[in-house]
Amino acid sequence: MIPRNRRVIDLTNIENNMKLLRSATPPQAKMMAVVKADGYGHGAAEAAEAAIRGGADMLAVASVSEGKELRDKGIGIPILVLGAVTHYDVKSGVESHLIQTVCSEEMVRWCEEEAAALQQQAEVHLKIDTGMGRIGIATEEQRDRILAVLDECSHVRMTGAFTHFADADGDEDGISYTRRQFQRFRELTAPLPSDVILHCCNSAAIHRFPEMALDMVRAGISLYGYPPVPTETELLPCMTWSATISYIKELPPGSFVSYGRTYRNDQTIRAATITCGYGDGYFRSAGAKGYVLIAGKRAKIIGRVCMDQMMADITDIDNVSVGDEAIMIGRSGSEKITAEDLASWAGTISYEILLSSGSRVERIFR
Numbered sequence: 001m002i003p004r005n006r007r008v009i010d011l012t013n014i015e016n017n018m019k020l021l022r023s024a025t026p027p028q029a030k031m032m033a034v035v036k037a038d039g040y041g042h043g044a045a046e047a048a049e050a051a052i053r054g055g056a057d058m059l060a061v062a063s064v065s066e067g068k069e070l071r072d073k074g075i076g077i078p079i080l081v082l083g084a085v086t087h088y089d090v091k092s093g094v095e096s097h098l099i100q101t102v103c104s105e106e107m108v109r110w111c112e113e114e115a116a117a118l119q120q121q122a123e124v125h126l127k128i129d130t131g132m133g134r135i136g137i138a139t140e141e142q143r144d145r146i147l148a149v150l151d152e153c154s155h156v157r158m159t160g161a162f163t164h165f166a167d168a169d170g171d172e173d174g175i176s177y178t179r180r181q182f183q184r185f186r187e188l189t190a191p192l193p194s195d196v197i198l199h200c201c202n203s204a205a206i207h208r209f210p211e212m213a214l215d216m217v218r219a220g221i222s223l224y225g226y227p228p229v230p231t232e233t234e235l236l237p238c239m240t241w242s243a244t245i246s247y248i249k250e251l252p253p254g255s256f257v258s259y260g261r262t263y264r265n266d267q268t269i270r271a272a273t274i275t276c277g278y279g280d281g282y283f284r285s286a287g288a289k290g291y292v293l294i295a296g297k298r299a300k301i302i303g304r305v306c307m308d309q310m311m312a313d314i315t316d317i318d319n320v321s322v323g324d325e326a327i328m329i330g331r332s333g334s335e336k337i338t339a340e341d342l343a344s345w346a347g348t349i350s351y352e353i354l355l356s357s358g359s360r361v362e363r364i365f366r
């Protein structure tokens with residue numbers, strides 16, 4: 001039997017997307033697969049393994065606990081924690097052989113203390129802020145002080161340095177801002193030893209600025225088939241999301257549907273109730289503009305999305321029965337709804353849609 005609400009993950013598409021990104025990236029650059037936030041909702045370990053099959057050299061996560069989870073599942077390739085190292089997590093990060101991100105002298109000292117106590121080497125990448133305004137050292141003075149501290153710390157090895165673009169998917173202004181960020185990154189990293197891996201490209205920059213690939217690129221959203229800028233690389237989405245029609249009824253003219261009675265029909269309609277609501281991760285705000293796919297056709301959502309159910313108008317769709325599938329993200333016949341469509345109805349971005357799964361939604365891997 002098929003669960004009432006499910007997200008089906010196509011791991012072959014993740015693997016193929018990684019291969020496509022690999023071939024679109026200059027060969028000297030290593031490929032980092034970003035699998036933070038549970039692999040953008042696709043399952044961190046499963047997405048990581050698929051990306052490794054597709055040629056990923058390294059992985060990136062947001063926190064030590066995300067990295068440790070991958071280690072516990074037997075993943076051995078280098079893993080970078082993108083967030084700044086915290087005093088709370090540093091020990092566990094060293095123990096799990098994660099590469100931690102440093103951007104202050106204090107952070108380097110935490111790594112040194114824990115690594116010395118564990119009689120291990122801590123590996124770190126230096127984060128440089130070139131215009132994102134989030135984390136990272138931003139001046140030559142800060143850089144030189146941190147390099148001096150690193151020199152004193154025999155248990156800490158800096159193997160990489162990176163920056164993050166704020167507007168690589170932006171308009172013309174965003175493009176010139178990205179070029180300035182890149183230039184600044186080159187200036188601030190110029191004195192670093194040549195074996196330090198330099199990396200700055202996120203998905204948008206991978207597509208737009210292959211000349212900025214340097215020693216490694218960090219592929220997130222594009223790995224999951226949602227490139228944030230137009231590209232000729234034929235990446236495929238890796239997630240479909242569907243639920244079940246639990247009830248079908250005919251509503252006479254003047255009937256109301258759902259909370260607040262925001263929907264009222266003028267003519268007789270047929271309505272389907274679907275086992276998906278905001279408790280499953282459907283954005284309540286998407287209800288007013290949204291559709292689902294039923295039997296190869298678009299069915300308009302009517303009335304407010306509830307916690308566990310929503311209703312759709314199936315008056316013009318023939319041969320629909322209880323138990324049939326309703327698709328929130330995916331294809332049916334010649335119709336499709338992407339995470340980007342759903343994002344535009346909800347007023348957000350595809351990233352947030354991919355991550356929105358409720359805990360009761362079953363994940364199925366293909």
Ligand SMILES: *Cc1c(COP(=O)(O)O)cnc(C)c1O
Pocket residue numbers: 034036082164201202203204218219220221222
């Ligand atoms: C999340 C993240 C990425 C990946 O970004 P995408 O736009 O999903 O490719 C890359 N680098 C850093 C530092 C990040 O936080």
